[in-house]
Amino acid sequence: NAGVTQTPKFQVLKTGQSMTLQCAQDMNHNSMYWYRQDPGMGLRLIYYSASEGTTDKGEVPNGYNVSRLNKREFSLRLESAAPSQTSVYFCASSELWSNEKLFFGSGTQLSVL
Amino acid sequence: KQEVTQIPAALSVPEGENLVLNCSFTDSAIYNLQWFRQDPGKGLTSLLLIQSSQREQTSGRLNASLDKSSGRSTLYIAASQPGDSATYLCAERGADGLTFGKGTHLIIQP
Numbered sequence: 001n002a003g004v005t006q007t008p009k010f011q012v013l014k015t016g017q018s019m020t021l022q023c024a025q026d027m028n029h030n031s032m033y034w035y036r037q038d039p040g041m042g043l044r045l046i047y048y049s050a051s052e053g054t055t056d057k058g059e060v061p062n063g064y065n066v067s068r069l070n071k072r073e074f075s076l077r078l079e080s081a082a083p084s085q086t087s088v089y090f091c092a093s094s095e096l097w098s099n100e101k102l103f104f105g106s107g108t109q110l111s112v113l
Numbered sequence: 114k115q116e117v118t119q120i121p122a123a124l125s126v127p128e129g130e131n132l133v134l135n136c137s138f139t140d141s142a143i144y145n146l147q148w149f150r151q152d153p154g155k156g157l158t159s160l161l162l163i164q165s166s167q168r169e170q171t172s173g174r175l176n177a178s179l180d181k182s183s184g185r186s187t188l189y190i191a192a193s194q195p196g197d198s199a200t201y202l203c204a205e206r207g208a209d210g211l212t213f214g215k216g217t218h219l220i221i222q223p
Contacts, residue, residue: 004156043157043202043213058210090156101147102204102211104156 002026006091006105013081013112021076021108023091031094032074033058033102034066036087043090049074050097081112115140117205119214127222128195134188134217136203144206146186148177151200151216160201161188193221 004025013019025032034046045058047066055066063085065077074093078085089108094100116139126132138146145164149157161170161177163186169178176189186203202216 040215042215043204045210048210092157101159101162102149102157103159104149106156107154 004091004093004103004105006089006108008108009106010109011111013078013110015082015112017081018077018079019081020078021089021091021110022073023075023105024073025091025093025103026072027093027095027103028071029093029095029103030071031097031100032068033092033094034064034074034076035090035092036060037090037107038087046076046089083112086110086112115205115207115209115212117203117212117214119201119203119217121217122215123218123220125220125222126193128193130193131189131191132193132219134190134201134203134219136186136188136214138184138186138203138205138212140205140207140209140212141181141184142207143181144208146177146179146203146205147211148175148186148188149202149204151202157202195221195223197221 007022030051033048035043044060049055049068052071067075091105092102118137147162148160151157163170163179174191179186198221200216200218204211204213
């Protein structure tokens with residue numbers, strides 16, 4: 001049982017490059033999330049999808065876009081990477097938007113030079 | 114904006130001790146509170162989820178309590194083991210979504 005799978009695990013970009021982080025879950029969950037984790041800042045929500053077909057901004061959405069491709073997959077795109085986007089990115093899912101446990105992927109370490 | 118505070122930021126104790134990790138939150142309309150464990154270089158693993166109508170949850174050597182009136186939750190770890198070494202994060206869910214604390218880095222000395 002894979003749970004939440006993120007790719008890639010590591011990525012180095014140059015300023016201005018674009019890339020897409022992929023996330024897939026096999027638990028038939030309705031809600032999916034993208035977080036970033038920075039030292040001293042904790043986990044901050046970038047975007048979320050409460051259910052298939054919907055996406056909403058979280059606390060720090062600037063510079064990112066998301067796509068809920070289907071119920072299983074939720075991607076995060078950086079259109080023009082900046083050094084401030086150097087972080088560890090986590091995808092998570094839950095059965096429902098509220099009152100349910102979150103299940104996390106293993107993360108993507110992104111460095112923007 | 115809701116805030117979640119975890120004290121202490123770091124803790125080191127000898128193996129076998131019972132210990133308590135603290136989490137305080139400002140949201141007066143909390144839906145639930147969740148405790149997570151994070152190992153270095155890994156994602157978060159949910160340990161316990163306490164709904165707003167509950168006072169505590171238990172799983173093995175772990176017990177989490179919730180006191181909405183004081184805005185506090187505690188995670189009690191009994192008979193600590195070196196394998197418990199990790200960062201423990203709490204997160205409260207309210208109307209604004211999930212707000213995480215910055216975590217307590219726990220080291221259990223063999």
